[in-house]
Amino acid sequence: MRLHRNLCFAVIDGLTLIFNEGKYADKVIQQLLKRDKRWGARDRAFVAETTYDIVRWKRLYAEIADVKEPFDRNNLWRMFAVWATLKGIKLPDWKYFEGTPLRKIKGRFDELSKIRKFKESIPDWMDEIGEQELGKTVWTKEINALNQQADVILRVNTLKTTKEKLQEVLFDSDIETETLKGYPYALKLKERTNVFSAEAFKKGWFEVQDASSQLVAEFLNVKPGMRVVDACAGAGGKTLHIAALMENKGQIIAMDIYENKLNELKRRAKRNGAHNIENRTIDSTKVIKKLYDKADRVLIDAPCSGLGVLRRNPDAKWKLQPDFIEKIKTTQQDILQQYSKMVKAGGKLVYATCSVLPSENQKQVDKFLTSDAGKSFTFVKDKKVMAHQSGFDGFYMALLEKN
Incomplete structure (x- = not known):
């Protein structure tokens, strides 16, 4: 290369914004990709994947490059040189790479790869909490898996099409997919590509949603005609799945404390052809109290660490x-x-998180079930x-059921 x-x-430039100004990587990359209209798909993929790669391995690369935060541009070029060297990419004859110690980089990498917190490039506290909650063996495997690049998974919108039809249409647009056993609505991209420009996306035939996330709406066991509350709906990935499972019949009340997220859900619902969703911003406890004892199903996709x-x-x-993890457990x-x-x-309740820590998961459920509010649930x-x-x-x- x-x-x-x-x-x-x-x-x-992207790394400067992410590391030194605390900007979110996905937003920064979105902006970077608009920088030059002449860039082709391969150029944009290089910018996005390289930026994400260096963000993912920040601690390891900084340690090898012997640089400390806040990183100035020279530090970032040194980290870039580490990334390129470890990928086997020949460094060009640019001033930023003068005196790069290629042999030392590989030696340091071998040395640091024996220590999990460097090998997996994570803060000390995260390594400690992971081992403490999951045990050394499971945490070592889990953090390694969480450092792999995620596949692009689509969820077919059954309000508009079938999985077979979507596969055909995408194939005609040079997007190859494969089905996933045990995930009835999922298609996995064989090669990464920008699916948002596909005509099928614009028509609302699919959403991008990880396979694990697709299990949640099914777990709720909804039926057409029910009244369902998605209590922490956000921009509505799971709400839209629930709407499809309910065949647009019945009522879904999508709630969130952030009105802007619900506005995004409104746009997505229109594209998806989901007509049974009503948005309600939680701006006071009254919004919740009005629905006491009224819902057949409630989904609590709770805020969490996101580990x-x-x-x-x-x-x-x-x-x-x-300290955020401690605060979020109270929430x-x-x-x-x-x-x-x-x-x-x-009725039934599903409590869900995208965390792997038992203290945010089964321990929260156990605590709830022994409380006054939880005593009426099984x-x-x-x-x-x-x-x-x-x-x-x-x-x-x-999944909990109210007696």
């Missing part, structure tokens, strides 16, 4: 702080206590999805 100056500059989705959000490794329990009251007698089943076993995001979901 030959390195091109303008593409490398784009990567360095299960590090494959697609590698910068979260550097943004997350241990999770508060939400369970309040939102569970919307379930009517005989535990039905739960599912722990680990990235190293499934090959997809880490997730947790528990």
